[in-house]
Amino acid sequence: xxxxxxxxxxxxxxxxxxxxxxxxxxxxxxxxxxxxxxxxxxxxxxxxxxxxxxxxxxxxxxxxxxxxxxxxxxxxxxxxxxxxxxxxxxxxxxxxxxxxxxxxxxxxxxxxxxxxxxxxxxxxxxxxxxxxxxxxxxxxxxxxxxxxxxxxxxxxxxxxxxxxxxxxxxxxxxxxxxxxxxxxxxxxxxxxxxxxxxxxxxxxxxxxxxxxxxxxxxxxxxxxxxxxxxxxxxxxxxxxxxxxxxxxxxxxxxxxxxxxxxxxxxxxxxxxxxxxxxxxxxxxxxxxxxxxxxxxxxxxxxxxxxxxxxxx
Ligand code: PBG
Numbered sequence: 001x002x003x004x005x006x007x008x009x010x011x012x013x014x015x016x017x018x019x020x021x022x023x024x025x026x027x028x029x030x031x032x033x034x035x036x037x038x039x040x041x042x043x044x045x046x047x048x049x050x051x052x053x054x055x056x057x058x059x060x061x062x063x064x065x066x067x068x069x070x071x072x073x074x075x076x077x078x079x080x081x082x083x084x085x086x087x088x089x090x091x092x093x094x095x096x097x098x099x100x101x102x103x104x105x106x107x108x109x110x111x112x113x114x115x116x117x118x119x120x121x122x123x124x125x126x127x128x129x130x131x132x133x134x135x136x137x138x139x140x141x142x143x144x145x146x147x148x149x150x151x152x153x154x155x156x157x158x159x160x161x162x163x164x165x166x167x168x169x170x171x172x173x174x175x176x177x178x179x180x181x182x183x184x185x186x187x188x189x190x191x192x193x194x195x196x197x198x199x200x201x202x203x204x205x206x207x208x209x210x211x212x213x214x215x216x217x218x219x220x221x222x223x224x225x226x227x228x229x230x231x232x233x234x235x236x237x238x239x240x241x242x243x244x245x246x247x248x249x250x251x252x253x254x255x256x257x258x259x260x261x262x263x264x265x266x267x268x269x270x271x272x273x274x275x276x277x278x279x280x281x282x283x284x285x286x287x288x289x290x291x292x293x294x295x296x297x298x299x300x301x302x303x304x305x306x307x308x309x310x311x312x
Contacts, residue, residue: 011308020194022064026041028041061102114199152206
């Protein structure tokens, strides 16, 4: 009775697995701030993606962890055709052609300032950043990315990326826009994973104020008009009202990011015996779906896919 009258269905086909990449071969470095998560060299990232895909998870999202000596103020490594990101995209599409490969588009993994945009005289320069993001997206598309996911929150970047992709003949590549992204402390563990914390200041001049609700409609309308294919809300659980609002404002698919802090809270609470990780994970993901998300980015994608398979 419970199953037949349930209105929210959670399936591995809703999940996107974020992957942290590192250089080397056979390398697997635990991320201390995120128990159970690793930085992986490209060969092992392909193996984990294969496992996820086999469990019914259709997509991965890529984040490169780079050495400081390739970082600079304009993130020039981000368009290197032989860069870590580009090599990973090619390997994944070669080995798993049906896997949807999404890539993160933002400056922070490549920037010596640790910001998502270019820092000039201590300020983030929105407009100087746009062509850099557009070139990064084209470089990912050239390597074979199916979806580019700008997470930077610069204004106007969806249009800049759409135009650059179309001009380069990549009209089939989709844009998953981090449309409503708040300046949140829940990204803390992720910044350790990539060693990408801002060197100075914070991200409040481009990420949204957690207290704001009215601004959501403006962000949605702008990204729709600029050509976004999927709209993302981030973080997840503290922002269920925002997920529901974006769902009601737009007919585009809605994605939500169950972020590093949300994942690590579950893991660490479970390690301390305070709650059950597996039940906490499935409950969290179900609630994100109930609020209106079609797609969930989660570090628990493989765990949840396994649990759902075992339930049947
Ligand atoms: C930055 C980016 C962040 C995340 C995804 N892309 C961190 C930030 O904005 O500082 C966070 C993901 C997570 O916490 O899981 N472009």
